[in-house]
Amino acid sequence: MLEIKDLHATVGKKEILKGLSLSVKAGEVHAIMGPNGSGKSTLAQVLAGHPAYAVTGGTITYMGEDLAEKSPEDRAKEGIFLAFQYPVEIPGVSNAYFLRAGYNEIRKHRGEPELDAMDFNKLLKEKSKVLHIDESLLNRPVNEGFSGGEKKRNEIFQLAVLEPKLAILDETDSGLDIDALRAVSEGVNRLRSKDRAFLVVTHYQRLLNYIVPDFVHVLSEGRIVKSGGKELALELEKRGYDWVKAPAAAGAAR
Amino acid sequence: MSASLAAAPAILGGCWPAHLDAMERATAARGPSWVAELRRAGAAAFREHGFPSTADEEWRYTSVETLVKTGFRQSLAAKKDALVANTAKLFTFGLEDAPRIVIVDGFYSKELSKLDGLPAGVVVCSLAEAVEKHRALVEPRLGRLAKPGATAFAALNAALFQDGAFVHVPEGKVVDAPLLVLHISHESYLASHPRHLFALGAGAQLSAVEAYASPSCDLYFTNAVTEADLGAGARLSSIRLEAESGNAFHVANTQARLAAGAFFQEASAVTGAEFFRHDLGAFLGGERAEAVFLGLSLASGHQHVDHHTVIDHAVPNCPSREFYKAILNGRSHVVFNGKVFVRQDAQKTDAKQTNKNLLLSDDARVDTKPQLEIFADDVKCTHGATVGQLDEEMVYYCRSRGLAPEIARGILTYAFARDVLVQFPVPATRDWLDRSLVQRLLEAGRNA
């Protein structure tokens, strides 16, 4: 589904990703861990198409097509979804209106009929029950005045509504209380399917107890320096990052 | 006499002394002496001070030069016209069945007004009629809140007004249906000076829409004054609609006086007029009186939109809040000046002022200035002003959910406006505004 080869990316004049390679197949869950500033969010934003990030080398192939030239909205329509580390507040636009606009654009792209406000509200209500989202959040302006945890939950709620093929979760677990973490994880697990892949960026092994990954990668200084199974996360929890960082500088990843 | 004067050709340049002379001749023989006194005071103030220049701090960003140079005719008698009658029906602003009082080119129109169904004891009539029939209510207020010498325009209005709406809600009465006070400008190159007076007794409640509209795209000049006197615990919530011709000049002065516990809200929506200046003031004269000023302006082309507000905290424990937003396109120019006085006695004042401007064009210009003059020490006063473009992170966030950038920009522009629009009173008119602006806002943002 997603094939990243020797990816180099810059923001401003600074190179952040320095030869990153990663391969994700449909149905898989990949966890990405790594120290602060190593480039995890950069990878997520590059995949979503943030205009401030420039791909300067390597390739990203998604569903057999080159991603680099595509606009963020085309990527969204083709099934890429990023749950932001820092969700953006949009005063004056209700969550429901915002989601319906995006949802219908995606439906149009797939050649499916658009949903009117009434049918869409029904859908929202169902999804909000599953994720234990307070219904009042639906009519409030997008993320405005939401608590940190509510914003993260709202991202997963959007994910559940938009049903992407490739879902990228950037530190969705930070800021969530224990119940919310469980609710969000259950929501994600329910969405796991053989057609859908997840890229889960996290600092904490705890999340991976709930969302059990197929692979764990360590990102350091813009490269993947170690990959393994779910046990790798446990080992990182115990030993920190120093032991994986050192050999990385010398050798290649994966 | 009056008919021939009304039809006289425009005198270019200094038309105003002639207007004052004509009015003096026309009214010398009629009207009570206390009204004549007000007119004299207005005329004297205008003759003494004339129009302000941009050297005057209050007019620094708003030049009246073009307005002064334009020759306007003065109407000294009401005219009847089928076109007005037909278009007046269209100006409902979501209030199809509400009581309405209609003023055309400064004159009360009995035919277009609909004043039945008001609760017993509530008076809604023309100001001219009220001067005759309700002297005890009118005399202590008329010209006492919006003083004839306040500005050149208030002076001209005091000297030249013909008519307007008078509304009295007696003590304890609650008027459920919103009242539409509609001014229609109809004749080109005409100057009209409508004057409205609201008097609410203790505990009285009223919601109103004060609208200025025109069926044409003519050039004319509306110079309005509104006074609102609120007794203890009275509540007046109003929307002010500027929906005039895109070539019109509109100057207005609104002054409210609040007794203890009274609540006054004015939400202003400006979409029309080439030149707009509104001086809005609230005097909080009794404890726990509260003033809320809201504003949403959509300026494009060469429009000039200026809101000058004054909130005067004279006593302790009064909250006030101002929230003004403007969306600018083309070469438009928006001015906001928010003055807040907190007098020495006005401890525990809680005043908040926010002004946000969205620039959709590089050629548009905003001048915004808070002016807090605080003489008490235990107060909470905040102000904030922003001038900016659409937030690109917001645009990107929308795009990441599948929205094309131009759609995202349209939605964000609409959202910018909605943020204040949802706080407007008079739900029927608020919804009408929302419906009538949505398409315009979506497109304004789309093309940004």
Ligand SMILES: Nc1ncnc2c1ncn2[C@@H]1O[C@H](COP(=O)(O)OP(=O)(O)OP(=O)(O)O)[C@@H](O)[C@H]1O
């Ligand atoms: N707009 C920018 N301009 C300059 N540097 C930037 C910009 N955005 C990110 N960076 C830098 O890029 C590096 C990688 O940032 P990134 O957000 O990808 O890290 P991260 O791995 O997600 O870290 P964290 O775990 O703290 O979220 C950091 O050093 C950061 O300061």
Ligand SMILES: [Mg+2]
């Ligand atoms: Mg990050």
